[in-house]
Structures are given as C-alpha cells and as structure tokens.
Amino acid sequence: xxxxxxxxxxxxxxxxxxxxxxxxxxxxxxxxxxxxxxxxxxxxxxxxxxxxxxxxxxxxxxxxxxxxxxxxxxxxxxxxxxxxxxxxxxxxxxxxxxxxxxxxxxxxxxxxxxxxxxxxxxxxxxxxxxxxxxxxxxxxxxxxxxxxxxxxxxxxxxxxxxxxxxxxxxxxxxxxxxxxxxxxxxxxxxxxxxxxxxxxxxxxxxxxxxxxxxxxxxxxxxxxxxxxxxxxxxxxxxxxxxxxxxxxxxxxxxxxxxxxxxxxxxxxxxxxxxxxxxxxxxxxxxxxxxxxxxxxxxxxxxxxxxxxxxxxxxxxxxxxxxxxxxxxxxxxxxxxxxxxxxxxxxxxxxxxxxxxxxxxxxxxxxxxx
Numbered sequence: 555x556x557x558x559x560x561x562x563x564x565x566x567x568x569x570x571x572x573x574x575x576x577x578x579x580x581x582x583x584x585x586x587x588x589x590x591x592x593x594x595x596x597x598x599x600x601x602x603x604x605x606x607x608x609x610x611x612x613x614x615x616x617x618x619x620x621x622x623x624x625x626x627x628x629x630x631x632x633x634x635x636x637x638x639x640x641x642x643x644x645x646x647x648x649x650x651x652x653x654x655x656x657x658x659x660x661x662x663x664x665x666x667x668x669x670x671x672x673x674x675x676x677x678x679x680x681x682x683x684x685x686x687x688x689x690x691x692x693x694x695x696x697x698x699x700x701x702x703x704x705x706x707x708x709x710x711x712x713x714x715x716x717x718x719x720x721x722x723x724x725x726x727x728x729x730x731x732x733x734x735x736x737x738x739x740x741x742x743x744x745x746x747x748x749x750x751x752x753x754x755x756x757x758x759x760x761x762x763x764x765x766x767x768x769x770x771x772x773x774x775x776x777x778x779x780x781x782x783x784x785x786x787x788x789x790x791x792x793x794x795x796x797x798x799x800x801x802x803x804x805x806x807x808x809x810x811x812x813x814x815x816x817x818x819x820x821x822x823x824x825x826x827x828x829x830x831x832x833x834x835x836x837x838x839x840x841x842x843x844x845x846x847x848x849x850x851x852x853x854x855x856x857x858x859x860x861x862x863x864x865x866x867x868x869x870x871x872x873x874x875x876x877x878x879x880x881x882x883x884x885x886x887x888x889x890x891x892x893x894x895x896x897x898x899x900x901x902x903x904x905x906x907x908x909x910x911x912x913x914x915x916x917x918x919x920x921x922x923x
Contacts, residue, residue: 555587559618579609579621586610633674638685640673645686645693659693661686701915704849708912711849714820715904718780718857722818730815734805735858736777737822738793739865742885744769744875751874762872769877774865774885775801777819778858783896785861785889789882798826799839806840819845822853860899864892 555563566572566580578599585595586606595606612620645664649656656663661679668674668682686692704710713722720727727733745766752761775797776787786805790797802819811817819836821827827836833845848855869888875881 582606582609583613637674641668641685645691700851707849711908712905714848714855717818718901732814733780733818734777735780735820735856737856737858739774739862740793741771743771744878744881746876747874772878777805778861780857783898784893787889793826795826802836814842817843822848822856823850857899
C-alpha cells in the first residue's frame with residue numbers, strides 16, 4: 555500500500571460524513587495492510603468473513619477505485635426522457651393551477667396525476683421520488699416571504715443598519731452615543747405541568763407531562779445594547795404605551811444612558827411605540843432619546859429579536875412554572891446570566907445586503923403591461 559493510499563483510506567475511515575459503507579471498506583483494507591486475518595477483521599468490525607475477503611481482494615486488484623460499487627445492470631429505462639421531463643414539470647406546478655384540491659404534491663399524488671393526465675400508463679411513487687431527486691425537486695416543502703409594503707422601506711431599513719455600524723446621517727457616533735434595540739415579547743404563559751418533569755438519564759431523554767394548568771400570561775420588555783451586548787428588561791402584565799414607557803424610564807435612568815449625549819432606540823411598528831406621536835412622547839420625557847422606527851413587517855432587522863429567540867429556547871421551552879411570579883423570576887435571572895458572558899451578535903446584514911435583497915424582490919414584482 556502506498557503512502558498516498560494509506561492517507562486517503564485513513565481519512566475515509568475516520569470521516570463522520572461519508573457513507574457507512576465507505577468507512578467500513580476503508581477500515582477493512584487498513585486492517586488487512588497491518589497483516590490482520592480476514593476472520594479477525596470480521597470480528598472487529600462486526601461483519602462476515604466473506605465481506606472482509608471481498609473488499610480486501612478488490613483493493614488488491616484495483617486499488618482505491620476497487621472499493622467503489624460496481625455498476626449494476628438492473629432494468630432498462632422504462633420511461634422515455636420526455637415522460638420524465640413532463641413529470642418533473644408537473645411537480646413544479648402548484649396543484650391549484652391544475653384544479654387539483656391539494657395544498658402540495660407528494661410522490662403518491664404526483665404518480666396518480668401523471669397517470670390521470672396520460673403521461674405514463676403506470677408509475678410508482680418511489681420512481682417519482684427517484685426522478686425528482688435527480689434535480690433536487692421537493693414540491694412538498696415551502697418557504698414563506700413577504701413583499702415590503704412600506705414605501706420608505708429602503709430608507710428606514712438603511713437608517714437602522716447604519717446605526718448598527720455606528721453611523722447616523724453619514725457621521726460616526728461618538729463614544730457617549732448608544733444604540734438600543736427594543737421590543738416586547740408578549741403572551742408568555744406560566745404553564746404548570748400536572749406532574750413534574752423527569753430529568754434525562756442513560757438511554758432516556760427528558761420527559762414532560764403533556765397536560766398542564768394555565769397560570770396566566772405576562773409580557774417581557776427588553777432593550778438590547780447592540781454594541782455592548784447588554785440587556786435591560788422588565789416584566790409587565792401586558793404590553794402597551796405605559797409598560798414601554800416604564801422600560802424607557804428604567805433604561806434612561808441607568809448609566810451610561812442617563813448621562814449619554816444621545817440614545818437611539820430602534821423599534822418596530824407595534825402599538826406600544828408606533829407613529830410620530832411615540833417619537834414626540836419619548837423625546838419630550840427624555841430629550842436625549844431618539845426613537846428610530848423600522849419599516850413595516852421588518853422586525854427581523856431588530857437585533858433584540860435574536861435575544862428573544864434565545865430566551866424562547868433557553869427559558870420558556872420546555873417550561874414548567876408554578877405561577878407568573880416564578881416565570882418572571884426566571885426571565886430576569888436569565889437576563890443577568892446572559893449579561894455576564896454575552897458578546898455582540900455577529901451581524902453582517904448591511905446596506906449592500908439590503909440592496910441585494912431589494913433587487914431580488916424587485917425581480918418577482920409583476921411587470922406593468
């Protein structure tokens with residue numbers, strides 16, 4: 555065995571991504587190169603002796619190419635290429651376009667529709683699946699998106715993205731100017747399970763009782779300093795103008811924001827802080843605070859939403875809370891834990907990314923007649 559072959563086989567045998575058959579065959583050949591008998595190789599790898607003998611012999615005869623599967627004759631092609639193309643084209647149609655009362659295609663439904671349309675006399679769902687896999691067509695999957703309907707989408711989004719880069723009106727922010735991303739996470743339920751959770755154990759995942767009692771809901775309001783990775787939050791019975799005003803007061807009376815030259819608040823268009831009146835209301839109470847609204851339907855540009863997703867995964871689900879007080883304590887305790895080790899998010903979506911996104915969306919807009 556050459557050094558190059560040994561190196562290639564060693565990488566293959568240690569790979570965690572290659573198919574199991576390739577890993578096993580490489581292990582057989584490496585063991586054989588050490589002088590191990592076929593019987594011992596079979597015992598180590600949990601295979602039969604014939605398997606060890608087979609791949610040992612093929613490597614001796616053809617080297618690394620001998621470890622690949624040989625072409626299998628199988629049946630001849632049953633369907634002409636035109637029929638395959640029509641089936642793939644059918645999979646790329648929405649069922650509603652053909653008057654079929656389905657939300658999405660499955661292999662079985664496509665097979666039945668191809669027969670109904672006379673594309674083929676008969677075809678199995680597994681054959682349809684094989685044809686679609688050749689072109690990575692998966693009609694049973696879908697993604698959703700929303701077209702920007704804010705006429706000032708680009709300008710509003712760019713302002714927030716500039717603030718993430720510590721820019722405002724083309725000028726860099728000073729050391730005493732801060733950028734906060736704020737929002738509310740509403741309708742957090744204190745669900746109390748009828749039986750306590752069972753912790754994980756060897757061979758057993760954590761188990762949670764399905765039934766629960768509802769203990770009410772609360773809202774978690776938070777302001778995230780995007781450059782310092784610091785969260786200041788509070789719990790309230792519900793969202794609204796007053797709870798959000800209390801969050802603003804809590805932040806603006808805390809250093810370093812209390813003595814800052816300017817504090818930018820990036821918010822979405824929720825009812826708690828919507829419109830020009832909210833800008834005037836906060837600026838009147840706190841002259842150094844400046845509210846910056848994102849475009850409509852652009853909460854994904856608000857970095858605090860990333861923090862909220864962390865809260866959902868690490869605090870809320872799976873959850874078992876005796877009451878609202880315990881839920882609130884857990885939220886605020888996690889906030890302190892997060893602030894102790896957090897680093898700013900590795901945010902890469904800037905003006906160039908925004909322009910590329912808008913160009914892609916524009917390509918889907920219907921053309922004027």
